Amino acid sequence: MAEDRSITVPAMRLPAEGTLRMIATFVAAFGIGVATYITIADSGGGAPVCLAGGSGCQTVASSTYSHLFGINIAVFGIVGYVLLLAAALLRGDAARMVGFGVSLVGFGYSVYLTYLELFKIEAICQWCVASAALMTILFCLNALRMIGYVGKPA
């Protein structure tokens, strides 16, 4: 019997690539909504409104960490989610790799921002947590897509 040289994930059945892409499309669209809301709320000189009250969003939005090179980080979030939406809509290895790469950067930066919220700013903004959760989901979806399907026909 010929040796099977293919790279497979043992004892795990991956969801179909189409399913992963469909979920990623919805999550990325939702992410665009969240990041856009934070951007609009901040551009008016205010801050996103915390759903359960409290001033966490205010504190986070007014911290120096909320801007990178003078630009609100939510703007970078919009760009990231748009790229992830495009990657989810497109087929092929380029889309798989871009989706994985962008979600990896987004996930890594979300980890850093959550660290800042907890230990530096000492306040939690639900909108930022929501975005971090969406980015985590997108990272998992894109990682599964890449591990399971990269190098295979679209």
Next chain:
Amino acid sequence: MSGRSSREAREARLQAESEGAQQERRKRLLQIGSAAVFLAIAGVAILIVVSSNETSGGDANLEDVGLVRHQLSGIPQKGLVLGDPKAKVTLYEFGDLQCPVCKAFSEQIIPDVIDSKVRSGEAKLDFRNYTIISQESIPAGAAAIAAGEQGRGWNFIELFYRNQGPEASGYVSDEFLTEIARGAGVKDIAAWNRARKSAALLAEVKATTAEAQRLDFTGTPSFAVEGPGTSGKETLGTPGEASLLEEAIGEAG
């Protein structure tokens, strides 16, 4: 017959080669992906290490220098008055820089009022010293007024609260006040030093404390509002929510 089998063999070989190439490509792309994961982990680790060591905007010993700067950016200041000098309504805050409740107000309630009423020009916020904690509150208050002479009064007040020590524990030293002044962005420290020790500013702290007593305030922070809708300063006591102060400003306007 033999032609057909050789074609089949060729097709099988080509397919095997194409599958092999596909496997190679897949392996390479997965390696790139793994490398990216390692780079990302390293990147986040470096960001966190750098950020945990970084000074928060200029002074290693002070908390929230950048946060206070951002919170007050773009709002005019004159003396200890924050906001448009032409604003119809004035909200007076009688506070003691050593008072922990004032610190809580400064962190949890005042930012909302600043964003909803002061930034828009509807009201201005006038801080007045009402020293009740200990004698050290007097030089602290004079230092805030002196910072106000250089347009940094509110930065000083807010930064003081963010870095407040335990009540009357002796932390309000010249070094501490100078550190706050530097963090607040006071440019001419020599002029600030002269001003804060001057009899005039120390007298001003005592005068505003006397004013608070005349208004029958019993604790800090205490608020009063004045505008077209009020007859003189209308006392508000210590409302525990930003919305109550905002309502009072609305009614005074």
